[in-house]
Amino acid sequence: MSKIFITDLDGTLLRSDQTLSNYTINTLNTALENNFIVSFATARGLVSAIHVVSNIAWKHPVILYNGALLYDVAKNEVIDGYMLNDELSNEIIYRGKRHQLAPFCFLLDADNKERVHHEKLTTFGMIEFLKSRTNDPRFCEVETIECSPSFSTLALTYIGELENLLPLKEEITADLGDRVNCHIMKDYYIENQYFLEFSHPLASKKEGLKLWASYMGVETKDICIFGDNLNDLGLFEAGGKRIAVSNSHEDILRLADKVIGSNDEDSVAQYINAYLMVAQESNNR
Known part of the structure; x- marks a missing residue:
């Protein structure tokens, strides 16, 4: 049993x-x-x-x-x-910006405390997600998202409409292949929004x-x-x-x-x- x-x-x-x-x-x-x-x-x-x-x-x-x-x-x-290395994280962030997308960057700091960095939010899905995390101390708006040795990157998460996320997913999958784990799924709670997440290949x-x-x-x-x-x-x-x-x-x-x-x-x-x-x-x- x-x-x-x-x-x-x-x-x-x-x-x-x-x-x-x-x-x-x-x-x-x-x-x-x-x-x-x-x-x-x-x-x-x-x-x-x-x-x-x-x-x-x-x-x-x-x-x-x-x-x-x-x-x-x-x-x-x-x-x-399993953490995503800084170089690869920044490459994904750079490519995302070419598609007018910026992620929530889920991190651990030097004391293994959770942090979530993001730039000023402008899209519906990202704004609604943050609203659902009101008073969550992890979230911090920064001028420019950049991963550094001061933090360990757990995941880069984009939230938006499927047609806006798929081009980035296809590009990263084609160019970075097995160097990164990628998955996309519909958001449970925000209508017509999807999560696109990039992380370590074993994550x-x-x-x-x-x-x-x-x-x-x-x-x-x-x-x-x-x-x-x-x-x-x-x-x-x-x-x-x-x-x-x-x-x-x-x-x-x-x-x-x-x-x-x-x-x-x-x-x-x-x-x-x-x-x-x-x-x-x-x-x-």
Whole structure:
């Protein structure tokens, strides 16, 4: 019986309004109290992730920035990660500006604190994203985006309409190839907007899961995975049992070993609770 679970957040564990029900909170906390290993793998950074799941007493490492960072929430420290080098980061930024695009630059400073640098925002998607992060201390407007040795680059993220992002994606993919990891996906919360993200070639949830498993001393085949979107494909490729919520992208649904209810139906928590009840019944015998 599996007792190791890793779930995506947005579109999977979180409801469509970016909240968790009391049922999900209580179920996951009970599972953790009963020595189940429950963690998450998300495109979010630590501050953003903890903001929406703070009512759960996470005690195992978490996978952040789509696999770029492995973080120990119990000790509040970085364990490991995959950073994009400065030269390549600045090359991407330069090419983006030729397309009239500037990114959010997600960074770690010398003390491993999260920072997000951006130039003055002028496009709808970027402005709306920042509005959703009101009072987030990570964000800082700078005159000119430039990566330097003072910071480690986790990801360069562009937000906009698909037709405006695709030319940059195609150029970077063609010219920089396997030197950079690139993925594009529709924004969950801003209508008609897409994320285009560039990061280290190994900064994927697949490699993040391998790093997590190695640190935890477990086999990836023993991990039960929950996901819904294209950035979860790597989790499904590397993990053990693959569980898709019903609102998942068709590529995720095709790979799933089992499809459960939607993210708005406490489906992940219900699935884990079934295992929890079996374990508790066994202990009571």
